[in-house]
Amino acid sequence: MVSEAISDAECVRKLQRGETEAFETLIRRHQKTIFNLVYRMLGDYDEAAEISQEAFLSAYRAIGNFRGEANFSTWLYRIALNHATTRRKSMNTRQQRNLPIENTEPVSDPHPGPAETMEKKEIRERVQQALNSLEPDDATVILLRDLQDVPYEEVARVLEIPVGTVKSRLHRARQALKSELAAYFYAGRKAV
Amino acid sequence: MTCEEVRNHLLEYFDKTLDAPMMTRVATHLISCAPCGAEATELANCIHEVAALPTIDPPLGFAERVIAHVRELEAKPTIWERLFSLWNRNFPLQATAVVLIGITAAFLYHKEEQLKQRELNETAMKLAAVESKSARNDLTPATPLKAEKKEEFSAKPAREKEIVKRVEPAPAKRAASLSSSDQIPNVKSDIEAGLEERNDAPRKAPIPVQRDRNFRDVGGFNPGMPFGGVRQAAPWPAPAERSLAPLAEPAADVEFVVRRRPPQRFEAESDVDSLRKSAETDATPGRAPGSMAPSAPAAARMMSFTVIRFYNVAPEHYDSFKQELAAEAIVESETRLAKEALPTDRPLLIKLTILPSASSDPSAPSR
Numbered sequence: 394m395v396s397e398a399i400s401d402a403e404c405v406r407k408l409q410r411g412e413t414e415a416f417e418t419l420i421r422r423h424q425k426t427i428f429n430l431v432y433r434m435l436g437d438y439d440e441a442a443e444i445s446q447e448a449f450l451s452a453y454r455a456i457g458n459f460r461g462e463a464n465f466s467t468w469l470y471r472i473a474l475n476h477a478t479t480r481r482k483s484m485n486t487r488q489q490r491n492l493p494i495e496n497t498e499p500v501s502d503p504h505p506g507p508a509e510t511m512e513k514k515e516i517r518e519r520v521q522q523a524l525n526s527l528e529p530d531d532a533t534v535i536l537l538r539d540l541q542d543v544p545y546e547e548v549a550r551v552l553e554i555p556v557g558t559v560k561s562r563l564h565r566a567r568q569a570l571k572s573e574l575a576a577y578f579y580a581g582r583k584a585v
Numbered sequence: 586m587t588c589e590e591v592r593n594h595l596l597e598y599f600d601k602t603l604d605a606p607m608m609t610r611v612a613t614h615l616i617s618c619a620p621c622g623a624e625a626t627e628l629a630n631c632i633h634e635v636a637a638l639p640t641i642d643p644p645l646g647f648a649e650r651v652i653a654h655v656r657e658l659e660a661k662p663t664i665w666e667r668l669f670s671l672w673n674r675n676f677p678l679q680a681t682a683v684v685l686i687g688i689t690a691a692f693l694y695h696k697e698e699q700l701k702q703r704e705l706n707e708t709a710m711k712l713a714a715v716e717s718k719s720a721r722n723d724l725t726p727a728t729p730l731k732a733e734k735k736e737e738f739s740a741k742p743a744r745e746k747e748i749v750k751r752v753e754p755a756p757a758k759r760a761a762s763l764s765s766s767d768q769i770p771n772v773k774s775d776i777e778a779g780l781e782e783r784n785d786a787p788r789k790a791p792i793p794v795q796r797d798r799n800f801r802d803v804g805g806f807n808p809g810m811p812f813g814g815v816r817q818a819a820p821w822p823a824p825a826e827r828s829l830a831p832l833a834e835p836a837a838d839v840e841f842v843v844r845r846r847p848p849q850r851f852e853a854e855s856d857v858d859s860l861r862k863s864a865e866t867d868a869t870p871g872r873a874p875g876s877m878a879p880s881a882p883a884a885a886r887m888m889s890f891t892v893i894r895f896y897n898v899a900p901e902h903y904d905s906f907k908q909e910l911a912a913e914a915i916v917e918s919e920t921r922l923a924k925e926a927l928p929t930d931r932p933l934l935i936k937l938t939i940l941p942s943a944s945s946d947p948s949a950p951s952r
Contacts, residue, residue: 413655420648428643442644449651453658520634539635564596570631578630 401465408456416456420449423466426541427473433536434477435484436525444480448473463550470537470551478529523573531566538563586614588621595625599632837895837936838928839903839921843914845942892939897932906935914939 399407401422407415427448432441451472452459459468524532530552537543537551538559549556591614597603598611615622898906910916917940927933 413652413659416655417648417652420651424643424648424651425640428647429641432641433638438641438644441641442647445643446647446651446654450654450658453655516634517638520638524635535635539632540638542636560596567628567631570635571627574631574634575627578627 402461405456405459405461405465408453409459416453419452419465419469423469424449426466427469430470430536430541431473431477433521433524433540434474434529434532435481436521437484440480440484444476445473448476451476464547467547467550470543471553474533474551478533481529519574519577523570526573527566527569530562531569534559534562535566535570539567586610588614588618591615591618591621592624595628598625599629836934838933839919840936840938841910841916841920842918842938842940843910843916844940845914847942889941891941894937894939896935896937898935899932900927900929903927903933910937 399418401419404415404419408419424445428441428445431444431448432438435441435444448469452469455472459465524535527535533552534548537548538545543551545556545559548559552559554562591611594603594607594611598608601608603611615625896906907916907919921927
């Protein structure tokens with residue numbers, strides 16, 4: 394197994410030389426990020442697992458074309474988001490996306506009370522539903538910037554748009570998300 | 586600071602990328618302005634809720650499953666790898682050499698067969714050309730035969746005188762002597778050579794009917810060539826009207842009915858002897874003597890038949906032909922069958938009916 398200490402670029406070079414073990418390192422290093430991004434895009438655990446796997450396999454097949462001009466993570470984000478967007482569109486045509494949040498989500502507070510646990514779970518469901526209802530481009534930019542905390546420049550490289558466009562799109566996406574969540578947050582149920 | 590300016594700087598405010606004075610001014614406005622404050626609070630809550638979404642672990646064994654798929658992809662050969670997989674097999678060197686030698690030998694053999702076939706075809710074509718040329722020379726008097734004819738007709742007066750000196754000119758003798766001494770050996774050798782060539786040469790395409798008719802001996806059976814001076818084959822291609830009816834008798838321009846002169850005993854005997862001699866001399870081993878030239882009794886028998894022959898004679902030689910005919914046989918009738926004047930632009934077709942001599946034909950009038 395390739396050492397975890399080596400960089401993504403070195404792993405890619407090894408992989409391009411035919412050392413498949415380097416790809417295992419890359420998978421283990423990026424699987425959680427990619428899976429979460431895809432999961433928040435789709436809102437479905439099994440779909441997220443399948444799409445994440447497809448994204449990694451696509452990256453493996455296309456690793457010969459990766460020239461190292463961008464970060465491997467940026468390149469991998471782009472592949473995963475392309476797969477997720479395609480699947481999200483097909484899911485939207487199949488069914489109205491109102492998927493429940495699975496019970497796989499951990500609760501941050503190790504000793505929450507039952508009411509607090511239920512409330513947090515409800516909030517996450519609402520946020521996920523709001524994300525699902527956004528346009529894929531808006532959801533993507535929010536997830537990359539607000540969930541993954543990806544810098545503007547890298548978001549711009551992933552989406553292949555200028556930084557200014559990323560910012561304006563992020564502002565528009567936040568407004569859309571706020572509108573989606575307004576009914577829940579500000580209809581008297583919970584005042585922030 | 587206006588509300589519009591504050592809303593334009595909210596993104597940087599949340600990212601904390603504004604400089605300190607601007608951050609203070611925006612914060613002051615948000616506190617003092619209720620709508621802007623509410624807007625900022627709602628946006629901040631959205632950002633917070635999204636960021637607070639928990640990190641979900643991928644399924645157990647996710648990485649292993651992906652790696653297993655990668656190993657499957659590696660193990661599965663691509664189309665090109667499958668296509669070129671044959672090259673990677675290690676065939677024994679000797680077996681490969683044997684196969685290559687076999688293929689080369691088969692190729693060369695096939696090539697040689699083609700070359701042989703081509704050579705045979707070329708030889709056959711040459712033979713056919715030679716054969717047709719010789720046939721034309723034998724059966725159709727081209728320029729040399731014309732010359733021969735001319736010579737014969739021009740030499741006619743002298744010969745006529747010689748014949749007149751004799752009591753009775755013997756056509757049979759002349760025919761026999763000519764056929765045996767001059768023409769038969771040549772014709773025989775030509776025919777033999779032609780037969781051998783034909784046996785050796787591959788089969789050629791059948792001769793077209795038109796060509797066959799044009800070069801065919803219109804007289805049919807040639808009983809010893811009694812009038813040796815005149816070749817009886819069509820010297821020029823037959824006119825179209827003569828070729829239209831293949832089975833019909835050609836329409837002659839002039840028809841002669843002649844009777845053979847009765848041969849004298851000593852001439853007949855000498856003719857018969859010379860015929861027999863020439864037949865024996867020319868006989869080749871394995872072939873019956875006299876198979877090409879008629880035997881003496883056969884020649885004598887032929888003299889007793891009525892023979893119809895056709896001749897193509899150039900108009901300018903028509904008179905010479907008549908003179909020679911009169912010298913060698915008794916002309917009983919001459920009929921011009923063509924109603925118009927005799928043609929001058931093409932050879933005359935002369936029909937010659939040769940009756941047996943008066944001695945062998947009891948129905949003949951005595952002379």
